[in-house]
Amino acid sequence: MKVVPLSPRALVDELVGRVDALPRSTWARVLLDGAPPTRPGELADRLVEPLRALGRPVLRVSADDFLRPASVRLEHGHEDPDSFRDSWLDVGGLTREVLGPLDPGGSGRVLPRLWNAAADRAHRADYVALGPAGVLLLDGTLLLDRWLPAELSVHLWLSPAALERQLPDAWRWTLPAYDSYEPRADVTVRYDHPARPALVGTVG
Template identity: 80%
Template sequence: MKVRPLTPEALVAELVDRIDALPRTTWARVLLDGAPPTRPGSLADALVEPLRALGRPVRRVSAGDFLRPASVRLEFGRTDPDSFRDSWLDVAGLVREVLEPLDPGGSGRVLPSLWNVATDRASRADYVTLAEGGVLLLDGTLLLDKWLPAELTVHLHLSDAALARQTDPDRQWTLPAYDGYRPQADVTVRYDHPARPALVGTVG
């Protein structure tokens, strides 16, 4: 398997180039997927200004703002790894409020957040309109086995050992949720050492 080491800055530049190569006649939905230690949201944030400098409107959304209410999410307890993998994310809400409006011919009206986990209440966010040619950057974990529509998917891969080592002690219960999770992404990045990422297989 071909592996190309990169600096963090080169990784950002690589992803910006790939995203900007997507057609500007509609929207580009980009999913950045990784276990919490990889901090996919930080990588997504790093893409915002370079894309805007290229004339691309950008909207940032985090899957963590589209979790189900606690009464549903924690039905089988607070530390159930199967629920964490399959039931925590409000997939229907995320598709309805964020991804489907950016289908070709869609409205472009996106809801930046749906649920406030801290208060366990609706976030009361206002809809925003992303201009055509704009880029949606959606970060989260365990996103790429849920058939979410996207123009580009990025997976930050941790080896099992790195995942176990880097996961916070109070989150070790989530580790079984990642067993067998080997998504097919357009861009896969080895991320055991964030200061020395490496680009591996790509699709398309």
């Protein structure tokens, strides 16, 4: 399998090009997935302005704002890796409020935040209309084996050793959740060293 080293800037350019190559006749849903040490939200943020410069409206959403209430999320304790793997994310809410409205023929009206996990209450967010040819950039972890609808999916891959080394102590209990994770991604980026990412497959 070909692995192409890239600079962080070149990675942004590569992903912006792939997103902008998607048809402008409808919305583009882009999932950026990675374990917490890869900080997929930071990469998603870096795509916003280049895409807007190409005339693409952009909406940023984080899966962290679509977690289930604590009563469900922590039903089996605060450090249960199976619950973290399967029950923390409100897949139904994310699909209903964010991804579904951007189906072809959908309303284009997205709720950018649903649940404030820190306060354990609903966000008071308003719906946002994503304009024609708009791009949704959704970041999160463990997203890419849940059959979420998307036009492009990106996985920031960490080797098991790098994941164990880089995961903060407070989250080490989640390590078993990644053992069975098999993401289905359109683009895979080796991300053991964020300053030296490498694209798995063909550039361009």
